[in-house]
Amino acid sequence: MTGLMERPMQFEVNGETVKLSGAMVKDYLVRGNGDVSDQELVMFMNLCKFQKLNPFLNEAYLIKFGSQPAQIIVSKEAFMKRAENHPKYEGFEAGIIVERKGELVEVEGAVKLTEDKLIGGWAKIYRSDRKKPITTRISLDEFSKGQATWKAMPLNMIRKSAIVNAQREAFPDTLGALYTEDDALTQTEPRDVTPNVQEEIKQHANTEELDFVPETGEIIEPEPPEKVLEPVTSEGPGF
Structure with missing residues (x-):
């Protein structure tokens, strides 16, 4: 080794x-x-x-x-950068889900009213080959592990997590094996x-x-080459 x-x-x-x-x-x-x-x-x-x-x-x-x-x-x-480079990617919408006066409300962005209770996040990913966007809604209780960043910026973190999960569903072939x-x-x-x-x-x-x-x-330990060879390139999975 x-x-x-x-x-x-x-x-x-x-x-x-x-x-x-x-x-x-x-x-x-x-x-x-x-x-x-x-x-x-x-x-x-x-x-x-x-x-x-x-x-x-x-x-x-x-x-x-x-x-x-x-x-x-x-x-x-x-x-997110990899998803945005996909040739069929056409943007996204995302925000947070709050409880407001006993009802669940989807708010675009990461801003809520003082009296709103943060419940989760949502995201929609648009593809050029789909008639409808791929939509994901996630729960704050399931994703927040109590780290300092989640405590300091829960709205921003749950929104970004919703985007990531929606992108994975929208592009499973290229993002399915990647974990955040x-x-x-x-x-x-x-x-x-x-x-x-x-x-x-x-x-x-x-x-x-x-x-x-x-x-x-x-x-496998590679054996030392007997002569200098031209480099062989191998491209990874593309979009």
Whole structure:
């Protein structure tokens, strides 16, 4: 595994070159108190490569608690950017759901009256090939985990979470295998996203280019080349 830890993987994101090695991921891109496995490092690095994510801009990172499976998380901003680049994307509407005088009211944006009680968020995603928008309504109680950001900006956070969930439903082929911080569960209830990521990479990548075989989890050390070869590029899933 020395090659994986020290030999950087190189790819481009928005015209910028990203170099990523297992050691970099371990040192800078893992959150939690667990020790990530070699397979989890490879999965994370290849997801970043094929989904064109720059982890050094916080577009993706790993969460690992104890011996539980690692969770690969994509930022909401990166998630939303990918949806907006889809050729059939035609915008969105989003807002919050409040209880007002005993009735549920959908408010556009993230502003409510003082007496309103925040209940949840909603979003509509428009596609050029659909007659009706894809609509999602989510509950604040289910999504808020009591973090400082949710306490400080609950209206903005629930609205953004509704957008992300609506975009995932609108573009399941390109966003279905990506998980945001809202999908990350607590330390005692971890979610194993590895099978989804394995399937995503297996569909869009030649396993000969990977440092391991997804079907078996076998780690493969690349042999040093006998001569200098022209680089072979592999494009990830496009929109």
